[in-house]
Amino acid sequence: MTEPGGGSDLANLKTTAVRDGDDWIINGSKTFITNGGSADLVLVAARTSPEKKAKGISLFAVDTTLDGFSVGRVLDKVGQDESDTAELAFEDVRVSGADLVGPLDTGFISMMQFLPQERLGSAITNLAHARQILEETVQYAKDRQAFGQPIGAFQNTQFLLADLVTRVDVTQAFVDQCVLAHNRKELTPVDAAKAKWWTSQVQNDVLDHCVQVHGGYGYMNEYRVARAWRDARVTKIWAGSNEIMKMLIGRDLGL
Ligand SMILES: Cc1cc2nc3c(=O)[nH]c(=O)nc-3n(C[C@H](O)[C@H](O)[C@H](O)COP(=O)(O)OP(=O)(O)OC[C@H]3O[C@@H](n4cnc5c(N)ncnc54)[C@H](O)[C@@H]3O)c2cc1C
Structure with missing residues (x-):
């Protein structure tokens, strides 16, 4: 969910997923993601209908071995040493329609x-x-x-x-x-x-x-x-x- 530009105002998230045939292309960045540096699969909130604010967000399951996905810094925290907390980047990450979690544009409601x-x-x-x-x-x-x-x-x-x-x-x-x-x-x-x-x-x-x-x-x-x-x-x-x-x-x- 959380992005460098803000975590509290979830409805304002900037990561996008744009349809390309049966696939979706994800671009954006996330931060403060617990276990983001070690995850095999991440659940990503992305904007699928930009004009619809909170009602235009969907969730995607993203395999972290896909091209375009990368882990940025693993952040140096004050506590909670047991887990990593990382920045994630998505550059033209192509996922299939089957990776959409739940119905289109209902991600905010699910969250x-x-x-x-x-x-x-x-x-x-x-x-x-x-x-x-x-x-x-x-x-x-x-x-x-x-x-x-x-x-x-x-x-x-x-x-x-x-x-x-x-x-x-x-x-x-x-x-x-x-x-x-x-x-x-x-x-x-x-x-x-x-x-x-x-x-x-x-x-x-x-x-x-x-x-x-x-x-x-x-x-x-x-x-x-x-x-x-x-x-x-x-x-x-x-x-x-x-x-x-x-x-x-x-x-x-x-x-
Ligand atoms: C160790 C750690 C692990 C985390 N793990 C995850 C994770 O796995 N996944 C994930 O998505 N996020 C995760 N987060 C992010 C966390 O949920 C956000 O840090 C939190 O929601 C606040 O967002 P922000 O840091 O962008 O602060 P901001 O939204 O920038 O807020 C800054 C300050 O302004 C206040 N503020 C903002 N809006 C208002 C308002 N309307 N009224 C009054 N005060 C307001 C806030 O309360 C806060 O005090 C993690 C954070 C940390 C530190």
């Missing part, structure tokens, strides 16, 4: 239909990462001594950890409710947006405090909390930025 599921998936992992590191931090607070006592015995640490555990548990209740709704095929895009932005904010807040409880060790990559903190920052940006999530919620309020 809107499935993005709530991606956002719910993000919400689940955001919270799981926060919870795991928080549990490790509670243990650290019991083990680490300062001024002759465990740092968890200081009231400040107790109150902080109580606050964080509460935030995670209360957030979990909403996420679980969304999972059940999704299983019934009733999850609304607005509730998915709420779950996505809220969990990423909770995750970032919790992990920042967890780094603090770890003191200097919290800033060392050998401690899982440090990596989790680095990894967390992007969750407020990807899968639709938190500002875009709030825009969706605001629209639902009739604003």
Whole structure:
């Protein structure tokens, strides 16, 4: 989806697919594509009817061995070391009509239909990462001594950890409710947006405090909390930025 010129305004994407007999010729570029540097197949959103804005976008499955496809830079990220994130270029990439995914010009609708599921998936992992590191931090607070006592015995640490555990548990209740709704095929895009932005904010807040409880060790990559903190920052940006999530919620309020 995302292009160098912008990711939030999906309907404005510039990559084109032009019909040539039974084939399509794709031109354009994408950026920030997770596993783009190692993919055998990429799903590409391209403009098939330029005059129709959001209603003129289609999805194509593109074999990355085709002529004209290339991977640009594999980007140097702050966190999320487990995956590559790459720029992709399409120069007259010829795909067949069979590579069109779904009906012509319905790509935007498909993306809107499935993005709530991606956002719910993000919400689940955001919270799981926060919870795991928080549990490790509670243990650290019991083990680490300062001024002759465990740092968890200081009231400040107790109150902080109580606050964080509460935030995670209360957030979990909403996420679980969304999972059940999704299983019934009733999850609304607005509730998915709420779950996505809220969990990423909770995750970032919790992990920042967890780094603090770890003191200097919290800033060392050998401690899982440090990596989790680095990894967390992007969750407020990807899968639709938190500002875009709030825009969706605001629209639902009739604003
Ligand atoms: C590590 C990583 C992996 C990613 N993986 C993928 C992937 O696999 N596939 C893919 O398609 N994309 C992927 N992305 C892209 C990601 O979805 C975009 O970065 C995101 O949607 C934001 O787009 P942008 O970076 O172009 O920011 P922009 O759209 O330029 O936005 C910049 C800032 O302006 C704000 N903003 C924009 N519009 C509005 C508005 N209307 N109101 C208020 N604020 C606004 C945004 O919230 C943001 O804070 C990935 C990004 C990262 C960092």
